[in-house]
Amino acid sequence: MRVCERVTGCSDDAADAAQDAMLAVFARLPHLELEAFNLHGYLRVAGRRAALERMRTRHRSVPLDHIAEPVDPAPACAEHVERQELARAVRTAIRELPPRQRKALFESAYEGRALVDIGEALGLSANATAQLIHRARRGLAQQLTRDETALR
Structure with missing residues (x-):
């Protein structure tokens, strides 16, 4: 022994x-x-x-005291589903914007283009382009708020 x-x-x-x-x-x-x-x-x-x-x-x-508690995947799954639903709602709301607002918002938010460049492509001044993007964002927010309210 x-x-x-x-x-x-x-x-x-x-x-x-x-x-x-x-x-x-x-x-x-x-x-x-x-x-x-x-x-x-x-x-x-x-x-x-x-x-x-x-x-x-x-x-x-390994002693049981040294083993970490397993992480519950449910919160991560729920967050993932929520993100997917939000992305779907944003895509739908963007499609419902008028074409000029959609183009200005896309070029500003996703392509990172300057207001002057976006304005030249649309035949607008930088100030008019800023207003167009502001209206697009406001319309997008209103549409998303309506969708969220409808889901409740």
């Missing part, structure tokens, strides 16, 4: 290894020549081999 404990470093594993060693010796007893037999040495070698085998094949166990 002491040899097994020195190898494994754990009294539980040592007890299991000692039991494995005793069973192995017991199974080999009929084949041993008992006249020139050193039982003590034979048991020590069998114990060391059993302990090494147990260490090689065992799975490292």
Whole structure:
């Protein structure tokens, strides 16, 4: 038992290894020549081999205190679904904007273009383009608010 404990470093594993060693010796007893037999040495070698085998094949166990609680995927799934629903609602609301507002908003928000560049493409001044984008955002917000209210 002491040899097994020195190898494994754990009294539980040592007890299991000692039991494995005793069973192995017991199974080999009929084949041993008992006249020139050193039982003590034979048991020590069998114990060391059993302990090494147990260490090689065992799975490292971790105390339950060291295991973190599993993360519940439900909140992440719910957030993902909410984001998908919001994205769908935004796409639908953008499609309902007038074409010039949709184009100005897209170029401003998604392409990051300057008001002057957007205005040139639409034949507007920078101030008129800013007003157009403001109306597009306000219309988008109103549409999303209506959709949210309708869902309740």
